[in-house]
Amino acid sequence: MQLVQERRQRLELALFACLMIAFMLVVFTGVAHAGADTTFDTALTKFTDFLQGSGGKIITVLSLAGGIVALASGRFSLSQVAIPVGVGVGAGTGIPIVTSTVTATI
Incomplete structure (x- = not known):
């Protein structure tokens, strides 16, 4: 029971902190103007080209190697396979999606 109360208190504190940060951003930031x-x-x-090129491949291979090492430790978990796959998909297709979303929003 005490563990549930501690988790609830942490959740309430995190929610309060998020609300305070949002309030501070609204009050203390100026108007943003999108333009040229x-x-x-x-x-x-440069960063986008790096992630979509050799950098993304290197990050994916390192993530896959980490998953293989974790599998070799003797405990199987689906996350040891899913995380490297997610990293590869994120590096390959996530960058254009994020870039187009930000461009469309601005």
């Missing part, structure tokens, strides 16, 4: 700002275009292009 190209300040970070070069960095975005």
